[in-house]
Amino acid sequence: MGIEVVTLLIVLALLGLMAFGIPLGVTTLTVSVATSLIYFGPKGLFLVASNVYHVLEKYELVAVPFFVFMANVLERSGIARALFDSMSILGGRARGSVAVQTCVVAVILAAMSGIMGGEIVMLGLIALPQMLRLGYDRNLSIGIICAAGALATLIPPSVVMIVYGLAAQVSITKLFAGGVIPGLILAAIFVGYILIRCRLNPSLAPINDAPEAALPLRQRLKYLKGAVLPFILIGAVLGMIYSGITTVTEAAAMGAVGAMIIAIILKQFSYRMIRDAMRQTVLTVGSIIWLVLGAVSLVGIYNLIGGISFLRGVLEGLDLPPLAVIAVMMGIVMILGTFLEWIAIIFITVPIFAPVVVGLGFDPIWFGVLFAMNIQIYYLSPPFGPACFFLKSVAPEGVELQHIFRAVLPFIGLQIIGMLLVLFFPQLALWLPNLLFN
Amino acid sequence: AQELRVQSSFNSGDYAYQYLQEHWAPKLEEMTDGDLSINIMATGAVVPYKETPDAVAMGLLDGDLTAPSYFTGRNPAFAILGDLTAGYDSPQQLLDFCREGGGEAALQTALDTIADGQIHVVGCGPYKREALVAAVPIRSVADLKGIKIRSPEGLAADVFQRAGATPVNLPFSEVFTALQQGVVEAADASAYVNNDASGLNDIAKYPIYPGIHSMASQQFTLNQDLWESLSDEDQQALHEWFYAAFEDLAKAVHEQDEKLVARDKAKGDITVIDWPQAERDKFREIARQAWSDYAKKSPEAQAALQANLDYMKKIGLMKGDGDSASQ
Amino acid sequence: MRLLSRLAAGMDRLSAFIGYGCAVLFFVCILLSAFEVVMRYVFNAPTQWTFETVMAVCATSWVLASGYVTQRRRHIAITMIELVVPASVWRKMELVAMVVAVFALAALVWAAWEPALMSMHGPERSGSSFNPPLPAYLKPMLVVGAILYILQLLSNIIHWFEGPSTGAAVSAGSDHQFADNANHANRERDV
Numbered sequence: 001m002g003i004e005v006v007t008l009l010i011v012l013a014l015l016g017l018m019a020f021g022i023p024l025g026v027t028t029l030t031v032s033v034a035t036s037l038i039y040f041g042p043k044g045l046f047l048v049a050s051n052v053y054h055v056l057e058k059y060e061l062v063a064v065p066f067f068v069f070m071a072n073v074l075e076r077s078g079i080a081r082a083l084f085d086s087m088s089i090l091g092g093r094a095r096g097s098v099a100v101q102t103c104v105v106a107v108i109l110a111a112m113s114g115i116m117g118g119e120i121v122m123l124g125l126i127a128l129p130q131m132l133r134l135g136y137d138r139n140l141s142i143g144i145i146c147a148a149g150a151l152a153t154l155i156p157p158s159v160v161m162i163v164y165g166l167a168a169q170v171s172i173t174k175l176f177a178g179g180v181i182p183g184l185i186l187a188a189i190f191v192g193y194i195l196i197r198c199r200l201n202p203s204l205a206p207i208n209d210a211p212e213a214a215l216p217l218r219q220r221l222k223y224l225k226g227a228v229l230p231f232i233l234i235g236a237v238l239g240m241i242y243s244g245i246t247t248v249t250e251a252a253a254m255g256a257v258g259a260m261i262i263a264i265i266l267k268q269f270s271y272r273m274i275r276d277a278m279r280q281t282v283l284t285v286g287s288i289i290w291l292v293l294g295a296v297s298l299v300g301i302y303n304l305i306g307g308i309s310f311l312r313g314v315l316e317g318l319d320l321p322p323l324a325v326i327a328v329m330m331g332i333v334m335i336l337g338t339f340l341e342w343i344a345i346i347f348i349t350v351p352i353f354a355p356v357v358v359g360l361g362f363d364p365i366w367f368g369v370l371f372a373m374n375i376q377i378y379y380l381s382p383p384f385g386p387a388c389f390f391l392k393s394v395a396p397e398g399v400e401l402q403h404i405f406r407a408v409l410p411f412i413g414l415q416i417i418g419m420l421l422v423l424f425f426p427q428l429a430l431w432l433p434n435l436l437f438n
Numbered sequence: 439a440q441e442l443r444v445q446s447s448f449n450s451g452d453y454a455y456q457y458l459q460e461h462w463a464p465k466l467e468e469m470t471d472g473d474l475s476i477n478i479m480a481t482g483a484v485v486p487y488k489e490t491p492d493a494v495a496m497g498l499l500d501g502d503l504t505a506p507s508y509f510t511g512r513n514p515a516f517a518i519l520g521d522l523t524a525g526y527d528s529p530q531q532l533l534d535f536c537r538e539g540g541g542e543a544a545l546q547t548a549l550d551t552i553a554d555g556q557i558h559v560v561g562c563g564p565y566k567r568e569a570l571v572a573a574v575p576i577r578s579v580a581d582l583k584g585i586k587i588r589s590p591e592g593l594a595a596d597v598f599q600r601a602g603a604t605p606v607n608l609p610f611s612e613v614f615t616a617l618q619q620g621v622v623e624a625a626d627a628s629a630y631v632n633n634d635a636s637g638l639n640d641i642a643k644y645p646i647y648p649g650i651h652s653m654a655s656q657q658f659t660l661n662q663d664l665w666e667s668l669s670d671e672d673q674q675a676l677h678e679w680f681y682a683a684f685e686d687l688a689k690a691v692h693e694q695d696e697k698l699v700a701r702d703k704a705k706g707d708i709t710v711i712d713w714p715q716a717e718r719d720k721f722r723e724i725a726r727q728a729w730s731d732y733a734k735k736s737p738e739a740q741a742a743l744q745a746n747l748d749y750m751k752k753i754g755l756m757k758g759d760g761d762s763a764s765q
Numbered sequence: 766m767r768l769l770s771r772l773a774a775g776m777d778r779l780s781a782f783i784g785y786g787c788a789v790l791f792f793v794c795i796l797l798s799a800f801e802v803v804m805r806y807v808f809n810a811p812t813q814w815t816f817e818t819v820m821a822v823c824a825t826s827w828v829l830a831s832g833y834v835t836q837r838r839r840h841i842a843i844t845m846i847e848l849v850v851p852a853s854v855w856r857k858m859e860l861v862a863m864v865v866a867v868f869a870l871a872a873l874v875w876a877a878w879e880p881a882l883m884s885m886h887g888p889e890r891s892g893s894s895f896n897p898p899l900p901a902y903l904k905p906m907l908v909v910g911a912i913l914y915i916l917q918l919l920s921n922i923i924h925w926f927e928g929p930s931t932g933a934a935v936s937a938g939s940d941h942q943f944a945d946n947a948n949h950a951n952r953e954r955d956v
């Protein structure tokens with residue numbers, strides 16, 4: 001049986017098991033176990049065990065429970081509610097203002113989080129219930145949170161860029177710099193999309209009809225007090241990262257401590273609140289981790305049975321102009337992104353792509369930024385769309401995975417538009433790193 | 439040709455990886471008259487980087503081309519064999535130790551303690567000398583005092599601590615932001631060419647080159663059954679191939695390092711620091727104490743250090759009696 | 766059947782109990798990380814042990830939460846088909862899903878068993894300067910987590926045979942809905 005047939009069978013098995021309603025971690029685990037048993041017999045299970053175990057030693061995942069706990073405390077102590085009330089009043093009678101402000105908050109959070117999971121879960125806990133409460137359309141709200149939350153990957157710091165930079169041996173500092181402008185462009189595209197959609201269909205975003213919202217801007221500013229403490233918290237966490245007091249992961253822990261301090265200041269702190277926030281954190285993080293645990297071993301098995309050689313053959317068989325080769329690579333990443341985990345995608349594609357990109361005379365920094373943008377698409381794209389899973393792990397009752405999948409589709413389109421912009425105008429990614437480092 | 443599937447410790451974009459793939463992977467087929475070819479895979483491609491011995495012993499991988507220091511947690515001997523901090527001056531010296539000075543035998547003994555005779559050492563040795571990444575000027579042992587330096591590994595952290603620095607245990611994923619923002623002031627990383635590629639020198643502008651601390655060794659092993667199934671000629675060819683490849687690679691990496699250092703010196707925004715020999719000797723003396731304490735942790739470590747010391751004495755690197763291992 | 770039901774109820778309580786313990790562990794992680802920041806930044810004396818300790822404590826919490834997550838039916842799955850097929854068919858699919866999960870996790874236990882035993886020989890350490898026996902601790906922990914997952918799945922299977930569609934009510938549980946005590950969870954299941 002050829003590797004192309006096996007590839008197809010693996011994809012079909014994953015899709016079939018997923019459709020059956022089997023938890024996604026179990027789905028990938030089942031396929032990994034079956035493939036390794038078929039190819040290598042019982043000893044092949046070592047491929048599964050060793051890769052699964054390795055997840056437990058991934059320090060960057062430690063930040064996830066910190067962010068989740070921080071968000072839980074902010075949500076349970078009423079701080080999130082006060083923040084969004086303030087934002088809603090500040091936005092006045094502009095349609096869609098809270099959605100736009102959520103995008104802005106997402107960009108700020110992206111600058112303090114290196115991993116997408118932490119940010120999505122935070123926005124899912126804080127922003128989603130509030131947007132629904134304020135009457136925003138469910139699909140629009142979900143889509144914004146998943147898409148804007150994924151910006152954590154593109155706006156530095158970014159663990160994806162670090163892993164990519166190490167694998168491809170390109171400058172991680174330049175990758176960080178390269179991601180800033182495309183990240184802001186994407187955020188602007190999201191904002192534009194929100195405003196256009198709300199203009200075309202006013203039912204998506206109600207106008208705040210509270211009397212305060214009708215006041216002139218200067219008088220509305222005094223209602224900002226609900227936003228003061230959260231922004232001091234965000235400012236403090238960002239300050240700790242960028243002044244060298246803490247590493248990125250430690251900053252997340254300090255944020256969790258800060259959230260508890262705010263709860264104390266607002267007299268919302270209680271044993272019960274902390275206990276419930278902690279237990280909720282366990283459920284959220286536990287479901288995320290067992291998902292990751294299942295997904296990690298497939299790549300090792302796939303590599304060993306010749307997956308890399310197969311893809312290299314596909315690429316070498318192409319007779320296309322250089323930019324089209326890059327487009328094909330992006331297409332491959334996008335397809336792999338629908339069913340594989342991101343580290344797996346990097347392991348499979350970077351060894352093949354990186355030399356080709358340099359050989360064609362392209363700037364590897366530009367390609368790295370494109371790659372990170374593509375990983376954002378991977379986060380959203382069903383069926384294996386981690387952003388959707390992470391949001392599901394904290395979503396209010398009644399929000400099912402299929403609703404989330406439907407909600408993110410238009411935003412995947414927007415992400416592709418952003419990626420095409422950077423593909424055709426490399427200066428969007430290269431201008432800032434060249435300015436800073438050359 | 440029979441394909442050897444070998445997992446390495448290289449990142450796929452590493453200069454050394456590209457160089458081996460381009461120049462040396464094809465040569466194995468020539469050198470074995472078409473009997474063997476080699477598929478060198480990047481780090482973590484099949485199993486996590488610490489798990490290759492088990493995968494090789496089981497025959498899932500045909501071999502590994504990786505850093506023995508990864509297995510320090512299983513036997514302290516791997517720390518001594520993997521990277522004798524501040525030990526040798528050039529990769530060639532350590533390659534010679536492996537080939538002729540008992541290095542291979544010491545490594546085989548250490549691997550036998552964890553893999554039950556299922557792994558065969560084909561060769562070992564380094565291909566690069568690491569440059570130390572630093573965000574502040576460090577020109578002497580005295581300057582190390584109070585420096586927060588990222589150094590997760592046992593022996594290196596111990597040496598830095600003895601020299602007065604403050605080792606900080608950070609995962610590599612945190613190093614970039616930590617160095618950029620000043621959480622740490624220095625970090626162990628890789629060869630100058632790699633540090634240049636990943637942008638470390640852009641954020642930490644006082645690299646120490648040639649490095650003072652690390653010259654990580656690599657091991658080339660094959661599954662024992664597979665090894666025994668090969669003809670004597672092919673076994674010999676594999677051995678020759680490894681040393682020829684690594685000597686050539688070491689030369690190529692050194693040339694790249696020199697070229698980039700010359701470029702950065704000419705440009706002037708990066709200050710490349712070269713320690714005077716007296717300071718290097720002082721640092722090696724400090725390291726020697728750390729080695730001998732560390733070697734007490736296992737009999738294999740003790741034997742590995744003694745083999746090193748004997749060889750260093752023979753080639754004149756070690757002044758004095760050189761048997762500090764037994765102190 | 767009654768014995769099985771009681772065993773299943775006991776497993777539910779055990780999973781919840783371990784889950785609550787995991788919550789405490791996360792809290793410990795936060796405090797330890799904050800402690801390290803203070804030691805390094807204020808006292809200029811970073812420790813060599815917090816980073817790996819935090820990792821070990823966090824990882825313990827992740828793997829051991831498996832039973833709790835399974836008991837609350839919070840594992841992430843695509844349930845789109847539920848809207849397409851009749852309720853009775855969906856109910857049978859739920860059982861199949863649980864049985865498949867039991868087999869997959871049993872394979873994981875089988876796979877992780879020997880590496881776990883091997884790691885305790887020695888014991889295998891991390892190799893850092895603090896050099897804790899991290900692998901020798903975490904590899905067996907993975908096995909324990911997978912076993913807890915299986916036991917809770919078996920308990921859920923018993924509940925499946927006890928009566929229809931007890932899962933859906935619990936699975937949706939948002940944070941406010943379950944006030945996070947075992948009684949409440951039991952009440953939901955009895956609906």
Ligand code: NA
Nearest residue numbers: 110152155157
């Ligand atoms: Na970020």
Ligand code: NA
Nearest residue numbers: 337378381384
């Ligand atoms: Na996806």
